Amino acid sequence: MRHFTVSGGAFRLDGEEFRVLSGALHYFRVLPEQWDHRLRMLRAMGLNTVETYVPWDLHEPREGEFRRLDELAAFLDAAAAADLLAIVRPGPYICAEWDNGGLPSWLTAELGPRVRTRDAEYLARVERFFDEVIPLIAERQVTKGGNVIMVQVENEYGSYGSDAVYLRHLADDLIGHGIEVPLFTSDGADDFFLTGGTIPGVLATVNFGSGPEQAFAKLREHRPGDPLMCMEFWCGWFDHWGQEHVTRDPADAADVLERILAAGASVNLYMAHGGTNFGTGAGANRVGELASGEYRPTVTSYDYDAPIDERGAPTEKFWRFREVLSRYNPAPPEVPALPPALPPATVPLTESVRLRDVLGKVAGSPVTSALPPSFEELGLVHGLALYRTEIPGPRRPYRLRVGDVRDRAHLYVDGELTAVLERDGGEPELEVPGPATVELLVESMGRANYGPLLGERKGLMAPLMHDRQYLHGVTATPIPLDELPDLPYGAGTDTPVPAFFRGELQAAEPGDGFLALPGWGKGYVWVNGFLLGRYWDRGPQRTLYVPGPLLRAGANEVVILELDRAGSPELDLRTEPDLG
Numbered sequence: 001m002r003h004f005t006v007s008g009g010a011f012r013l014d015g016e017e018f019r020v021l022s023g024a025l026h027y028f029r030v031l032p033e034q035w036d037h038r039l040r041m042l043r044a045m046g047l048n049t050v051e052t053y054v055p056w057d058l059h060e061p062r063e064g065e066f067r068r069l070d071e072l073a074a075f076l077d078a079a080a081a082a083d084l085l086a087i088v089r090p091g092p093y094i095c096a097e098w099d100n101g102g103l104p105s106w107l108t109a110e111l112g113p114r115v116r117t118r119d120a121e122y123l124a125r126v127e128r129f130f131d132e133v134i135p136l137i138a139e140r141q142v143t144k145g146g147n148v149i150m151v152q153v154e155n156e157y158g159s160y161g162s163d164a165v166y167l168r169h170l171a172d173d174l175i176g177h178g179i180e181v182p183l184f185t186s187d188g189a190d191d192f193f194l195t196g197g198t199i200p201g202v203l204a205t206v207n208f209g210s211g212p213e214q215a216f217a218k219l220r221e222h223r224p225g226d227p228l229m230c231m232e233f234w235c236g237w238f239d240h241w242g243q244e245h246v247t248r249d250p251a252d253a254a255d256v257l258e259r260i261l262a263a264g265a266s267v268n269l270y271m272a273h274g275g276t277n278f279g280t281g282a283g284a285n286r287v288g289e290l291a292s293g294e295y296r297p298t299v300t301s302y303d304y305d306a307p308i309d310e311r312g313a314p315t316e317k318f319w320r321f322r323e324v325l326s327r328y329n330p331a332p333p334e335v336p337a338l339p340p341a342l343p344p345a346t347v348p349l350t351e352s353v354r355l356r357d358v359l360g361k362v363a364g365s366p367v368t369s370a371l372p373p374s375f376e377e378l379g380l381v382h383g384l385a386l387y388r389t390e391i392p393g394p395r396r397p398y399r400l401r402v403g404d405v406r407d408r409a410h411l412y413v414d415g416e417l418t419a420v421l422e423r424d425g426g427e428p429e430l431e432v433p434g435p436a437t438v439e440l441l442v443e444s445m446g447r448a449n450y451g452p453l454l455g456e457r458k459g460l461m462a463p464l465m466h467d468r469q470y471l472h473g474v475t476a477t478p479i480p481l482d483e484l485p486d487l488p489y490g491a492g493t494d495t496p497v498p499a500f501f502r503g504e505l506q507a508a509e510p511g512d513g514f515l516a517l518p519g520w521g522k523g524y525v526w527v528n529g530f531l532l533g534r535y536w537d538r539g540p541q542r543t544l545y546v547p548g549p550l551l552r553a554g555a556n557e558v559v560i561l562e563l564d565r566a567g568s569p570e571l572d573l574r575t576e577p578d579l580g
Contacts, residue, residue: 519567
């Protein structure tokens with residue numbers, strides 16, 4: 001049995017002073033078959049600890065239905081096998097550029113702004129989640145023969161609220177579930193954040209990307225007896241669709257890391273390895289000081305310009321960090337070999353089928369109501385929903401008014417595409433006579449993961465209007481995309497979009513690659529039934545990472561759901577990413 005404690009202003013492992021050299025690696029952004037390689041890469045960089053969040057929505061996507069809990073346990077065990085200690089951040093809110101900050105959409109739809117507070121109904125849901133998750137962490141603490149040394153209370157709460165009663169309840173609940181290692185909070189290095197997000201008796205840490213001297217001086221003002229730790233050293237950054245690809249100079253990042261360690265502090269690199277927002281896991285942000293402005297969804301790649309790139313390769317930043325860390329943790333292990341990559345290839349698409357022709361296979365049961373139901377009311381986390389209503393007639397043309405669309409919609413009148421609408425894009429200048437059938441195929445992007453607008457609903461948020469008249473009576477058909485059924489494809493690719501297109505990737509042996517879609521507009525890609533994520537010609541991301549473990553020797557099925565515009569019938573498999 002081992003002990004990890006805080007005393008005398010320092011961390012101590014089995015009584016000896018210990019510096020935590022940690023790196024963030026999220027088990028849910030990396031395939032389990034790749035964990036071992038990525039964890040050994042952390043060790044080879046010179047780290048002694050790995051940190052991960054725990055996304056509530058991944059493990060309880062529908063109320064009371066828990067899944068994939070074994071992945072958290074297996075990841076912590078894999079970290080122990082790689083000789084890494086572990087820091088776990090179970091939320092319940094995690095931010096992490098993850099959809100809704102990890103809070104389940106069913107939860108925020110029901111409780112709204114009552115989440116992240118002392119509200120009794122919210123805490124009851126948290127308790128049920130903790131009942132499932134925290135014992136897996138508790139039994140892997142160093143005090144139980146495992147590798148977990150620290151557990152976080154909430155996440156950057158000072159950026160959101162000031163409910164100290166809530167934070168104290170979470171801390172007590174973690175202890176009540178058997179957590180014995182030090183608890184901690186993490187917040188921005190400012191009076192505002194530290195006074196809102198910390199509680200007495202729980203270690204305080206700070207998050208920043210630069211200015212370590214000023215950040216630690218501020219932490220010392222509030223916690224003169226706590227060990228110094230940067231829980232998130234932002235050594236890279238993430239990207240949004242339609243914006244520039246963000247990178248950080250490796251020399252600058254290494255200089256800040258050196259200054260953090262020269263101050264005697266511990267550190268957690270955010271991110272050491274970013275991975276991928278597989279499926280529809282990517283979140284979104286709202287710009288502005290109050291995080292309430294323009295909506296910007298996050299891309300599929302979570303490369304983060306991290307020292308270990310999306311495929312697991314060492315970057316220049318890796319080597320510079322390794323040099324710095326070796327002065328504090330000498331003789332790191334050898335850098336493991338990179339898993340094999342596929343040679344460049346083309347992926348011919350040979351079959352297709354219209355989305356409308358397979359609604360009976362891909363869609364859920366239609367719901368008819370007076371007003372358009374949200375995705376949450378349809379039981380839909382993400383995907384598409386087809387809304388249909390009627391304009392009475394006969395009547396002359398009037399303005400068709402479409403309100404708040406979240407987040408994108410293809411507008412059809414009597415079966416003809418008349419407009420593509422986007423959130424924050426304004427209403428279409430469109431006059432329609434009656435009678436007419438109006439349909440909107442609405443697509444969701446990520447939910448905001450930070451700020452006061454957590455928990456937003458998706459779908460058609462307001463009734464359609466014909467001039468001043470509401471169009472009542474709406475049928476909504478949910479189209480989830482997480483699992484792809486067998487579809488009746490036909491030969492050829494001249495099918496009008498939105499449509500599914502299918503082809504085969506031939507591989508002599510499994511290996512990594514990057515899939516480019518020249519000329520294609522916006523949609524989703526599955527490989528052997530696994531949803532890689534979204535693509536969009538708006539960029540900056542132009543390729544999707546295809547992990548080798550998804551593939552098999554021989555033929556591999558590639559399916560595209562294209563919403564906007566079909567491109568070349570031959571996709572490109574490349575050896576290098578194009579992230580902008």
